[in-house]
Amino acid sequence: MTEVKAGVEYKISIDDNSFLLNSKKFDLLKYINNTGSITEAAKLTKISYRTALNYISKIESNLEIAIVSTQKGGSGGGGSATLTSEGKMILKECKKINAIMELHRDVNEIEANIISIDRPKGIMKIELNPQVQLTIPLNENYNVGDKILALISYDNIFIMLKPQESSIRNIFKGQIIEMKLEGEMIRVKIDIGGTDIFSDITVSATKELNLTLGKEIYIGFKAVSVATLKL
Known part of the structure; x- marks a missing residue:
């Protein structure tokens, strides 16, 4: 129900x-x-x-x-x-x-403001904080200035040691501030410009990337992985 x-x-x-x-x-x-x-x-x-x-x-x-x-x-x-x-x-x-x-039960819920809309390209930019802006698909019901809730699933956040050329539009530098074992996954908390983002990765990937507290890394996620709700 x-x-x-x-x-x-x-x-x-x-x-x-x-x-x-x-x-x-x-x-x-x-x-x-x-x-x-x-x-x-x-x-x-x-x-x-x-x-x-x-x-x-x-x-x-x-x-x-x-x-x-x-x-x-x-x-x-x-x-x-x-x-x-x-x-x-x-x-x-x-x-x-x-x-x-x-x-998206395990989801990053982040309040953001719409700062620009490009209707010909079908995209819009939202601001999480003064240092972090995301590019996501346009929702025709939104306007510049609207406050929204951005939802990004933990398992849609990719962790990288350096930025890579790919189809991922949103890539940000951050610092690991918390690591916790959740079942068979490691839940990593990353600070990007004052906004905390969580990512779930495997134990083996954590070891391969040599992830530790305080380490500077990059996170990325596709624009289409961001769901939004108007506040």
Whole structure:
């Protein structure tokens, strides 16, 4: 079952309008879709019927669209309810975001700002800190100045002793500040310009590269390995 992580809010945008969707609001919409009842959905979400109506009202007000369609029934909040096509789209978007998070369980989560967009080339540059900028594929829904969360899986980070010519677009110099055994892998923590990046490599590769604490190395990753979420 798809679950939005508790305490996390996802920004959902429709036609330049947006709102923050958290686990309670997501569960409410999910249960309305499953049960056809706001009353039952509120019970399953563990909120009051009044709170449920307030959630729906705020979402609809922010997006300027209807997300729930109701038919009157008996007293006490009776009747039926269904999600509109826009309401179902919100559920779909949130499930897509959650799928990205589930796919990358061990992932570097780094807040970044979009500093430039090259639409003809289909790329954009994001800044992690004043010393580190990444080039990644363009997301047409983003604009310069947007704050995003960059997600880079630990096993997508390559460690090198010197920069190499390759298809890897993002290569940075860093210093190893922590090494820890995680199962059959070594988890290496690297400082690149004030931002910490984790990489998982094999024990044998660690020995071959003679990786030690304090050693200066280079890390690299392909642009397509970076997933993003708008904050």
